[in-house]
Amino acid sequence: MKLDARIPSGPLAQKWSSFKGSMKLVNPANKRKYRIIVVGTGLAGASAAASLAELGYQVDAFCFQDSPRRAHSIAAQGGINAAKNYPNDGDSVWRLFYDTVKGGDFRAREANVHRLAEVSTAIIDQCVAQGVPFAREYGGLLDNRSFGGAQVSRTFYARGQTGQQLLLGAYSALERQVGLGKVKMHARTEMLDVVVDNGRAVGIVVRDLTTGVISTHAGDAVVLGTGGYSNVFFLSTNAKGCNVTATWRAHKRGAGFANPCYTQIHPTCIPASGDHQSKLTLMSESLRNDGRVWVPQTKGDVRRPDQIPEAERDYYLERRYPSFGNLAPRDISSRAAKLVCDSGLGVGPGGRGVYLDLADAIKRLGHKTIEERYGNLLAMYGKITDENSYEVPMRIYPAPHYTMGGLWVDYSLMSTVPGLFVIGEANFSDHGANRLGASALMQGLADGYFVLPPTLSDWLAQAGPSSASTGTAAFTTTVQQVNEHTNKMLAVKGHRSPELLHRELGNIMWNKCGMGRTAAGLQEAMREIKDLRGRFWQELRVTGDGACMNTQLEHAGRLADFLEFAELMCRDALEREESCGGHFREEYQTEEGEAQRNDKDFCHAAVWEHRGANQPALRHREELTFDNVHLATRSYK
Amino acid sequence: MKLTLKVWRQKNATAAGRFESYEANDVSPDMSLLELLDVVNEQLVNKGEEPVAFDHDCREGICGACSMVINGHAHGSDRGTTTCQVHMRRFTNGDTVVLEPWRAKPFPLVRDLMVDRSSFDRIIASGGFVSVNTGGAPDANALPIGKVDADHAFDAAACIGCGACVAACKNASAMLFVAAKVGHLASLPQGQPERDARAVNMIMTMDREGFGACTNTYDCEAACPKEISVDFIGALNRDYRKALSSTR
Ligand code: FES
Secondary structure (H helix, E strand, C coil), X not given: CCCCCCCCCCCHHHHHHHHHHHCXXXXXXXXXXXXXXXXXXXXXXXXXXXXXXXXCCEEEEECCCCCHHHCHHHHCCCCEECCCCCCCCCCCHHHHHHHHHHHCCCCCCHHHHHHHHHHHHHHHHXXXXXXXXXXXXXXXXXXXXXXXXXXXXXEECCCCXXXXXXXXXXXXXXXXXXXXXXXXXXXXXXXXXXXXXXCEEEEEEEEECCCCCEEEEECCEEEECCCCCHHHHCCCCCCCCCCCHHHHHHHHCCCCEECCCCXXXXXXXXXXXXXXXXXXXXXXXXXXXXXXXXXXXXXXXCCCHHHCCXXXXXXXXXXXXXXCHXXXXXXXXXXXXXXXXXXXXCCCXXXXXXXXXXXXXXXXXXXXXXXXXXXXXXXXXXXXXXCCCCCCCEEEEEEEEEECCEECCCCCCECCCCCEEECHHHECCCCCCCCCCCCHHHHHHHHHHHHHHHHHHHXXXXXXXXXXXXXXHHHHHHHHHHHHHHHHHHHHCCCECHHHXXXXXXXXXXXXXXXXXXXXXXXXXXXXHHHHHHHHHHHECCCCCCCCCCHHHHHHHHXXXXXXXXXXXXXXXXHCCCCECCECECCCECCCCCECXXXXXXXXXXXXXXXXXXXXXXXXXXXXXXXXXXCCCCCCX | CXXXXXXXXXXXXXXXXXXXXXXXXXXXXXXXXXXXXXHHHHHHHHCCCCCCCCCCCCCCCCCCCCCCEECCEECCCCCCCCHHHCEHHHCCCCCEEEEECCCCCXXXXXXXXXXXXXXXXXXXXXXXXXXXXXXXXXXXXXXXXXXHHHHHHHHHXXXXXXXXXXXXXXXXXXXXXXXXHHHXXXXXXXXXXXXXXXXXXXXXXXXHCCCECCCCXXXXXXXXXXXCCXXXXXXXXXXXXXXXXXXX
């Protein structure tokens, strides 16, 4: 596997413009002869499909949901960053770039991150032109707020529903192209494999979830915008359908998988209420702007929170990180919460929670302002917990939320399989070992609206059309393999549902590859996963058949891929003998319990090459060079 | 607590459907309705029967996938709530909970509690957008928009496209859905150039898809999980009439 990031030469700030200046162009008359397959219709997929169709390409877009508008980008609450510097508080492209590199604990590629910061401003312009109703000030200009670990106000937001409004903007652009006949939309259709012919991605195999019919689609390029893999933990803030299948199948067809161990545990989620819990709900960390996080100072303090006097509370984030306080980055806040709960100070069921208290803010700003800022979030919290958080502090606990790892891509967002592009959360590109708040929406839209359209065009102009049609051997063998896999799952006829087996996997991952990881724990986890995988193929029970809507079969297929992927994730965590960002190896920490990076040995992206079922994956590295920033120890003290 | 679920089962659009009853014991009040269905499905799978199919994804009230008529009410009887946000503490020991799919011709049944709402996508595709291509947009602050207008636009834009408005309406009208999108864009300067065409095209598509006419019963507003106001329907009607008279 050759890893050539193909970063344009020249100074950092000019790389992207020099790429665009020298890129190859596809003749406008020829564009409609190219067919591009886009899998996933979240922020990245929908914006890419729309933008590519606008350029004149024929696009086939796929999503497993019943409509492209349902993709999980819709649930992002807090906001989207952009280096507009509207508040005049000292922001710039450079500062957003620097904050993102630092926030990612110096494990992302400089050139990609700088490009992200550069195009961030155009995203806001584009979304406003589409009619996205961002929050505004009375004078009519856009409002900004500071968010999750940033010292400038660069986050644009739409109440607590920014992801929804941005996704609906991208969705409407996509539907416009559907109406114009430029995009053919395939909803309720799940990608089950990538077809690679002569080393080039030439199409996909999909299952129509309503009828069970397997079909093939050929294209000149395949784009995956299929999101992250947090559901490997079973309980996460991801939607129930989110899965690793598309990227994992691509990996098995030759795409390098980078840094699978980089997962983000979000500090402000609603704690689980019992064994029935099916997913976790995030409370936007924008709440940390006005909320103060605390636990009682003494163990076993069972008083109601409002009965605990100020002097007997530990505002541990403010205490440990005086300059960032409650806004310390996500990985740091999550670990701090785990630490206090592990030491027995947690609150709520099982001691798995800390308080997020708005009382001071309500006193300072009034009930009305707080309601305006967070009304919908607090209502959601109330629905789930039956508690009124204007009166009682909320309880929060960390939960898996976002995955920074993903398929390796070069500067053009192309994977190690020519013709296979990966965008949004599905790639590994911009966030390093930890993602800053309000940066996921930014990256998804940057990739889809502004980065992929030119880079894909540039590649097509050089590679030319693919000659593969769905009748070729590459397609028929892939279909055969997909069918064999499905039939094998149906044939097990064991006694346990995919749901139960998935919960078991989640337990292993959360306990041994979650917020804190150790070599011994990871080795154990790998053994347990292998064992569970073996049991999956003996105990699985899928009722019904493959020839109709079968939600069990869908879940089983996704779980089969998670069970393979999970092992690689643990192995990646095991071999990264350092702590960085969301990856915390307990063996590698400072005396104060902060993450200890090892730049000498691990300043690289680990990229895994699949070598078949009988051989362990091979670890490659892309060395990360920092020519523009100084590798500092992250400090938020 | 103990509950009885009466669930609509139907294998596909053409098969015959019927209610089936399932007993659920040990129901925790903190469970969501969908979590209860997970438990029931688990029991069914254990018995070798096929689980109840239903649409769901985010389970936090924003994606619009979940869609059930619960005891006769779309998304249940609480205001401003999606099916996934209904918790079992709303019920008492011994209750029977009746679950049905959205019933409306333009939403053909897929399986059990799942329906096909792609007609909504086609309505959006016929005009629910501002025709701007990627790139070349002016600076976002070049176009000041008063906070009141922006907030008004947001109130309409909050629609999650779940279809409860249609399911709740005796005419299966999609007027609230259309009005929400038209109202969102009509409140903003960006939406003005295509304002007339948008209202006309979206209503035409709505009619073509087989949605009924609005007779102002306002059941849509009561069922809407985002509490979108029927005032937007009034505004849509005005826009529509104005557009028709100006194109004549
Ligand atoms: S599952 Fe998304 S709104 Fe209910």
